[in-house]
Each structure stands twice: as C-alpha cells, then as structure tokens.
Amino acid sequence: MHDYLRLAYRSLKERKIRSLLTILGIFLAIITIFVLLSLSLGLKDFVDDQFEMLGGDKFFIQPKGSATGFGGEGAVELTLDDYEVVKKIQGVDKVTYFVLGNGKIEFNEKTRYYFVLGLPEDEKEAQLVFEASGIEIEDGRWLKGSDNNKILMGYNYGYRKLMGKKIKPGDNIEINGVEFEVAGIVSEVGNPGDDQQVYINLNDFRELFNSGDRVDMLWIEIKEGEDMAEVSGRVKKKLMSFRDVDEKTIDFSILTPDEIMETFGNIFNILIAFLLGIGAISMIVGGIGIANTMYTSVLERKKEIGTMKAVGARNEDILTIFVIESGILGLVGGGAGVIVGIGIAKGIEYGAKVVFGVDMLRASMNPWIIIGSLAFAFVVGVLSGFLPSYQASKLKPVDALRYE
Amino acid sequence: MVERKKKTNNEIIRLKNVAKWYKAGDEIVKAVDGVDIVINKGDFVAIVGPSGSGKSTAMNLVGALDIATKGDIFLDNINIEKLHESDLAQIRGRKIGFVFQTFNLIPTLTALENVTLPMIFQRVPYEERVARAKELLTKVGLDHRLTHLPNMLSGGERQRVAVARALANDPEVILADEPTGNLDTKRGEEVAQMFNKLSDEGKTIILVTHDMYVAKHADRIYKLKDGKIENKSGRK
Ligand SMILES: Nc1ncnc2c1ncn2[C@@H]1O[C@H](COP(=O)(O)OP(=O)(O)OP(=O)(O)O)[C@@H](O)[C@H]1O
Ligand SMILES: [Mg+2]
Numbered sequence: 001m002h003d004y005l006r007l008a009y010r011s012l013k014e015r016k017i018r019s020l021l022t023i024l025g026i027f028l029a030i031i032t033i034f035v036l037l038s039l040s041l042g043l044k045d046f047v048d049d050q051f052e053m054l055g056g057d058k059f060f061i062q063p064k065g066s067a068t069g070f071g072g073e074g075a076v077e078l079t080l081d082d083y084e085v086v087k088k089i090q091g092v093d094k095v096t097y098f099v100l101g102n103g104k105i106e107f108n109e110k111t112r113y114y115f116v117l118g119l120p121e122d123e124k125e126a127q128l129v130f131e132a133s134g135i136e137i138e139d140g141r142w143l144k145g146s147d148n149n150k151i152l153m154g155y156n157y158g159y160r161k162l163m164g165k166k167i168k169p170g171d172n173i174e175i176n177g178v179e180f181e182v183a184g185i186v187s188e189v190g191n192p193g194d195d196q197q198v199y200i201n202l203n204d205f206r207e208l209f210n211s212g213d214r215v216d217m218l219w220i221e222i223k224e225g226e227d228m229a230e231v232s233g234r235v236k237k238k239l240m241s242f243r244d245v246d247e248k249t250i251d252f253s254i255l256t257p258d259e260i261m262e263t264f265g266n267i268f269n270i271l272i273a274f275l276l277g278i279g280a281i282s283m284i285v286g287g288i289g290i291a292n293t294m295y296t297s298v299l300e301r302k303k304e305i306g307t308m309k310a311v312g313a314r315n316e317d318i319l320t321i322f323v324i325e326s327g328i329l330g331l332v333g334g335g336a337g338v339i340v341g342i343g344i345a346k347g348i349e350y351g352a353k354v355v356f357g358v359d360m361l362r363a364s365m366n367p368w369i370i371i372g373s374l375a376f377a378f379v380v381g382v383l384s385g386f387l388p389s390y391q392a393s394k395l396k397p398v399d400a401l402r403y404e
Numbered sequence: 405m406v407e408r409k410k411k412t413n414n415e416i417i418r419l420k421n422v423a424k425w426y427k428a429g430d431e432i433v434k435a436v437d438g439v440d441i442v443i444n445k446g447d448f449v450a451i452v453g454p455s456g457s458g459k460s461t462a463m464n465l466v467g468a469l470d471i472a473t474k475g476d477i478f479l480d481n482i483n484i485e486k487l488h489e490s491d492l493a494q495i496r497g498r499k500i501g502f503v504f505q506t507f508n509l510i511p512t513l514t515a516l517e518n519v520t521l522p523m524i525f526q527r528v529p530y531e532e533r534v535a536r537a538k539e540l541l542t543k544v545g546l547d548h549r550l551t552h553l554p555n556m557l558s559g560g561e562r563q564r565v566a567v568a569r570a571l572a573n574d575p576e577v578i579l580a581d582e583p584t585g586n587l588d589t590k591r592g593e594e595v596a597q598m599f600n601k602l603s604d605e606g607k608t609i610i611l612v613t614h615d616m617y618v619a620k621h622a623d624r625i626y627k628l629k630d631g632k633i634e635n636k637s638g639r640k
Contacts, residue, residue, distance in 0.1 A: 003530075007524075312522050312526060313497075314490050314493040398469045
C-alpha cells in the first residue's frame with residue numbers, strides 16, 4: 001500500500017501544474033461547503049445557546065399575524081385584560097409583557113428609526129423581560145416603576161456610537177418629539193435588533209404611541225414542577241374562552257420552547273439541505289475535473305501501464321495505484337480547502353462582530369465538519385478517478401505497450 | 405542420445421502450432437501462423453527475420469503479454485493459454501524478465517526504483533528489494549547511477565537498468581525484443597555481452613534482433629518469415 005502511494009505521488013509530482021489545477025476545483029468546492037456549514041452550524045449553536053439561557057420554563061403568547069412585526073395596526077390585539085386572565089391560571093408562576101413601537105430617535109442632530117419597547121410598570125415584571133434575554137445593566141441604572149420620561153438604551157447607543165457619538169446616562173434624547181433622559185445603557189445581546197432597542201415605561205409608551213391597553217407579547221413562566229405542555233394547554237383553553245374564539249377563529253398563538261425549536265430546526269434543515277446542494281454541485285464539478293485529469297493521465301501513461309503489467313502488475317495493482325492518485329488529488333484539495341475555509345469562516349465571524357456588531361455569525365469548528373469535508377473530498381476523488389483507473393487496469397498488456 | 409533425452413526433460417518453453425491473427429478491416433493478418441518451437445532451460449535462442457514477420461508478436465505470446473488465436477504455449481509445462489489474467493501477471497512477474505527496444509523505464513522513478521518495481525508487485529519487503537536492486541545495478545555496472553531518473557541516463561545505461569529490472573525476481577526466462585535496436589554499435593555490443601554472460605549463468609534467453617552480429621551470440625537462430633519459421637540454424 002505504502003509503495004503504491006509513493007508510485008502515485010511520484011506521478012502526480014511529475015504533472016504538477018495539471019495536478020494543481022485539478023486540485024483547485026475540489027479546493028474551491030470544499031471551501032464553499034466548509035464555510036457554509038461552519039457558519040450555519042455556528043448559527044444553530046447560537047440559537048441553541050439563546051434558548052438555553054431562556055430556560056425551559058417559559059413560553060410566549062402573541063396575537064396571530066404579528067410574527068412579522070409588532071405594534072402593527074392589525075385588528076387583533078392582546079390587552080392587559082388578557083394578561084390579567086393568564087396571570088390567574090393554575091400553574092402559571094409569573095407573567096410579564098411588553099409593547100413595541102417604531103420610534104423616531106433624535107440625538108446629536110441625527111435622526112434614526114428604531115424599536116421602542118414599553119415595559120410593565122411593575123419593576124419585577126420589567127426585570128423578567130431583561131432576565132429572559134440575559135440583559136444586564138452596563139452603565140447607569142435600571143428604570144424604576146415611578147420613573148417618568150426616563151429611558152434605558154441598547155448597548156449599541158453607548159458603545160457603537162449608533163447616534164454618531166457615545167450616549168451616556170444623563171444625556172437627553174428625543175423620541176417622537178418628546179424629550180427623555182437616559183437612565184442607563186444595557187449590556188450587549190449580540191444581535192443588532194436587540195442592541196438598538198430603547199426601553200421605556202408603559203405609561204410613557206402609551207402617551208407616545210397612544211397604545212391604550214394593547215400588549216404585543218405575553219411571557220409566561222410556569223411554576224416549578226409543572227408540565228409545560230399541560231400549563232400551556234390550559235392557558236390556551238382559558239384564553240380562548242375569554243376571547244370567545246374556537247380552534248378555527250383563534251387569534252393568538254402560543255409559542256412553547258419546543259415548538260420554536262422545532263420550527264427553527266425545520267428551517268435550519270432546509271437551509272442545510274440547500275447549502276449542501278450548492279456544495280454537492282461544486283463537488284460534482286470538481287469531481288469531473290479529477291475524472292478528466294485521470295482519463296488524460298491513463299491515456300498518456302498507457303505505455304507505463306503496459307510496462308508495469310509486463311513486470312508483473314496485476315489489474316488490481318494498477319487500479320490501486322490510479323485510485324490512490326485520484327484520492328490524493330481529492331484529499332489534498334480538501335485539506336487545503338478546509339484550512340482556507342477555517343480562515344474564511346473565522347474571518348467572517350470576526351468581521352461580522354467587529355464591523356456590524358453581529359454575534360450570531362459564529363464559525364463552528366465542530367470536528368465533524370472538518371473530518372466530514374476531508375472524507376467527502378477523498379471519496380469524491382476516489383469515485384471520480386475510479387472509472388478511468390478501472391479502464392487503465394483492464395488494458396491488455398500488448399495494446400498498452402504498443403502505444404506511443 | 406542420452407544427452408538428447410536429458411535435454412527434453414529440461415524443456416522450459418514449448419509452442420505447439422501457435423498462431424496469432426489480426427483483423428485489419430476485411431483482411432486477416434496472420435502475424436504468427438503455425439509455429440512449433442521447443443526451448444530448453446539454459447538455451448540462448450535468437451529470432452531473426454524481416455520487419456513485420458511476426459517476431460514481436462511471437463515474443464509477446466511467449467511472454468504472456470498476449471493470447472494466441474490458436475495453439476498452445478507451455479511454460480514450465482503449464483499451458484499459459486488457459487490461464488486467467490491474474491495468473492498471467494504472476495507468471496510475467498516471476499518467471500519472465502522483459503527487455504524492450506525502447507527501454508520502457510518508468511520516467512518518474514529513479515534507476516533504483518525502476519529495478520525494485522517488479523519486486524513491489526511480488527510483495528518483496530523494502531529492505532530486501534532495495535538490497536537486491538543495488539546488487540543488480542552493480543552487476544550491470546551502474547552502481548554510481550542509483551538515484552538517476554531515466555532521462556538523466558544515456559541509452560546504453562537505460563538499457564542496462566532495464567536488464568537489471570528484468571532480473572529483479574530472478575526469472576528463468578529473459579525475453580528481449582530488439583534490445584540493441586536503439587543503441588549504437590558499441591553500446592549494442594555491450595548489452596549483447598550482458599546477455600552472453602546471463603546465458604553463461606544459466607538463464608534461458610530469447611532474443612529478437614535484426615542484427616546478425618548480435619544473433620551470432622546465440623546457440624540457435626530461428627528465422628521467421630510471414631509468421632512462419634523458415635529455417636533453424638544452430639551453432640552447436
Ligand atoms: N494489433 C495489431 N493489429 C493488426 N495487425 C497487427 C497488430 N500487431 C501486429 N500486427 C501485424 O502483424 C505483423 C507482425 O507484427 P510484428 O510486430 O510481430 O512484426 P516484427 O517482426 O516484430 O516487426 P519489426 O521487426 O518491425 O519489429 C505485422 O504485419 C503487423 O502489422
Ligand atoms: Mg518487433
């Protein structure tokens with residue numbers, strides 16, 4: 001085996017340029033596959049982490065049709081009445097909620113539009129919203145229930161100069177033309193949506209957005225030892241009868257962690273399948289390159305093949321030598337592709353974080369992606385080289401020797 | 405008479421009514437057409453004849469590189485026409501050493517590696533085959549050219565590497581198809597001398613040549629014409 005490896009290696013070395021060009025195809029394909037897989041698995045890890053932080057004891061209620069954006073002027077609304085109903089249901093430990101609106105933020109002679117999130121008056125309930133997202137106070141202080149015209153701002157206002165210059169507690173900001181004082185800056189979440197948010201108390205929010213009793217999302221934490229499916233089912237039933245709807249006309253949705261994970265998992269699998277499809281196509285192209293090179297090589301080396309047979313090579317020996325050759329082409333291309341792929345994936349992760357403040361694009365370095373990419377490259381190399389190699393092994397010695 | 409009988413027992417190659425026909429368009433080319441030859445162990449046989457007379461074709465049949473259209477070829481009393489490709493490969497590797505007119509060295513391998521190649525296919529361990537290859541290259545006077553690639557060697561040197569390679573698995577039979585054809589007279593004579601020496605060492609040698617001077621070294625000369633043996637002349 002080792003001897004055949006050397007024979008194959010020598011012959012590849014002799015045809016350096018062609019070998020390199022052949023490898024290039026597999027190389028590029030493996031880079032593509034590796035980077036795409038690494039980043040999408042990284043994204044999955046990120047989402048998994050987020051859910052872990054959230055814990056398995058919380059679920060959400062949203063008005064139906066609001067999945068694309070909160071605070072729309074849709075007909076369906078949840079209100080504080082719903083909140084009161086849910087709060088009293090057996091098995092429910094804590095309930096919190098928030099409202100969202102699109103705010104016109106003015107500071108430092110700049111105007112921007114970002115989400116404003118209205119927090120419950122109850123400090124404990126407000127705190128729950130932050131806890132669930134793992135948000136802490138970075139600078140200044142939390143809002144108190146009694147605060148008027150005070151706000152908390154997302155991390156990016158303070159530390160990524162979202163408004164042109166750093167905002168500090170005590171600064172004054174205008175939202176929809178009303179002046180607010182910054183009470184604190186919160187810690188980083190890692191995605192721009194959250195880190196650009198502004199948090200205000202519910203009474204201020206109502207004045208700004210004229211939102212009445214509307215709430216955009218209810219967060220429910222169940223009591224310890226209670227079953228998630230049971231409690232969420234009970235909540236659903238009670239809320240349905242309170243809102244006077246049936247299974248057909250139901251106008252709110254209940255999102256349990258399992259459901260969200262399942263939905264995400266499905267989307268994720270489609271994404272992976274799509275990416276792998278792209279990868280597979282580029283691998284096929286790379287494989288055709290190898291097959292082509294090997295066919296040429298067999299033609300050119302007919303006489304060599306004849307000679308080897310004349311000195312005792314069996315068909316299997318010839319087959320092995322040629323298959324190893326194409327396998328090396330695949331493996332070397334794959335190896336180089338993985339190395340460069342690691343670099344590119346890490347580069348994208350770094351770039352996303354530093355330039356855009358996005359924490360979601362992480363490059364996963366799961367050893368299975370690396371092993372898998374290498375194995376895939378090798379297998380494609382072997383498979384695409386197999387037919388030409390088989391052809392070489394079947395050559396009749398006289399015919400091969402006669403070839404000039 | 406006793407002598408003769410002993411020789412018969414010593415038979416190593418026998419061709420029985422061997423023919424090889426090719427179809428070229430509508431025509432049938434009878435490259436070899438009914439050849440009977442017996443060769444004994446240790447014989448030094450030359451085959452001569454005009455171009456196209458079927459010398460190479462006959463040689464390839466004896467060397468198990470090709471299958472006859474008709475007839476039987478016995479090597480060591482085994483009818484090689486009845487064997488499968490993998491057995492033929494074994495025979496080519498162990499019992500026969502080829503020397504070609506165009507040397508046929510593997511261009512990517514050094515002289516030493518070229519000589520080890522037949523031993524690789526016989527699974528000879530590394531140390532052993534390198535030692536053997538060095539010994540053989542020394543024997544052909546190339547111990548100072550071990551790591552040269554074929555294109556760094558002269559024609560005569562290349563053919564000597566090829567002879568060393570033919571000897572790698574210590575075969576009983578050496579088949580050489582115009583081994584001096586691509587060499588000048590002096591180098592050709594050197595190579596011819598090597599065959600002489602091998603014959604003296606007891607190898608069975610079949611040599612195809614155009615060169616009557618080279619053929620003179622042989623014990624026996626077969627003359628081929630149109631695929632048939634025209635006459636046979638012996639030195640002894
Ligand atoms: N594969 C083939 N297909 C058709 N005809 C062939 C084939 N191989 C050989 N021949 C024919 O068989 C005849 C004998 O060929 P061969 O090569 O044995 O001649 P040779 O005696 O070795 O000639 P030379 O001295 O030129 O080497 C030639 O007429 C040749 O054209
Ligand atoms: Mg010939």
